[in-house]
Amino acid sequence: MHKEEKKLITMNSIKKEIDNLVLAWKLYIREWKIKDFLLSLGINLVILFIFGIFLVWLKEAEASISLGKAHFLVWQRYGMKFFLVGMIISWARINYSLFKRVFDFAIAFLGIILSSPLFLIIAIFIKADSSGPVFFRQERVGKDGKTFKIWKFRTMREDAEAQTGPVWAQRDDPRITRIGRLLRKSHLDELPQLINVLKGEMSLIGPRPERPQLNEKIIQNFPQFSQRLKVKPGITGLAQVRYHYGASLKDAAKKLRYDLLYIKRQCWLLDFQIVLWTIGKVLSGEGAH
Structure with a gap:
């Protein structure tokens, strides 16, 4: 046979x-x-x-x-x-990448439209609380090492880094304004980043983007950190929902493990899981800084 x-x-x-x-x-x-x-x-x-x-x-x-x-x-x-x-x-x-881009664009577009009244309310409170612009734009490193300007609601004094230069924000940072503290606790300061998602500079989910100066400093200590640049940075990510807020090289190394795991295992179901974890963190106020 x-x-x-x-x-x-x-x-x-x-x-x-x-x-x-x-x-x-x-x-x-x-x-x-x-x-x-x-x-x-x-x-x-x-x-x-x-x-x-x-x-x-x-x-x-x-x-x-x-x-x-x-x-x-x-x-x-x-x-x-x-x-x-x-x-x-x-x-x-x-077709994960295509699927994710379509999803990112749709959610960002709807999110900006639906939250526009909230944008206006927050803008009024920021202007009433301290002098300076409503929005804060800062250079960050994106996919393939390309830099872009990230959008956030301003939560610090306008001259916050005039003396210190680029540094991570600390817990109970004295540079943070009163309304800024509330925005950070509720994570609403990140809301304008939907603009970056709409432009294709960021994704809803991915490793958080760092400033060029801090990015270079971390890579010097942990060369694997450069692997994060293989994907678009995100508004939220696996490191943000599985690790507390950190503001040191030691914290960056620990969060790197989660970022590399996400890059290796990224799929639509894991993205959905991260979204649910993020909602839980926002509602509990956990991770605010």
Whole structure:
């Protein structure tokens, strides 16, 4: 008997034994038995599949970082009923960069329109609290080392770095204004960065951009820091939601581990996970500085 015939017989025998949808990840495996739902076709199966992934995320939030290397094994004895689901997942992974840019643009555009009344209110409070411009623009290092001007609501005195030069903001920094302290605690000072996202200079999710002077200083101490420049910087990122605010080289080194992990494992499900973590941080006021 030829090898090909033996292979065919073996595969046919295996096929008869497979009734379940199996989701396999590099670091862990979960099996969702859906035998009782095999008669449900079309959108019902898609919903069930996505719900299964969501349950995995809820139960194994930490481990789901590995989803960037996910492999979906889909086989069912009555035919390829899950073919469409597999196509959707594959497209999202293969076209991740395009998908992310479209998503970034749409959210930034809607966010600016919907938050425009809030922009006006914050601007009035900033002008009433201290002299100086409403917005603060500062040079940052973006993807491939290209610099750009980041937008933020001004939270410090206008001459904040006149004597110190470029330094990280500290907790209870005396240079921060009264309204600035509230903006930082609520993270609303970052809201204008939607403009940077709209222009394509930043993404909603990615490593936080550093100033050229600080970026160079960190790279001198930790050469791997330059790998962060492989992706667009973000308004929020894995390092921001998994590590407290830091203002030292030691903190930069610890956050670097999360940034490199994100670059290696980035995928749409991890992005969704970071968004939820960010919402939790904002609501709790954690991470404010």
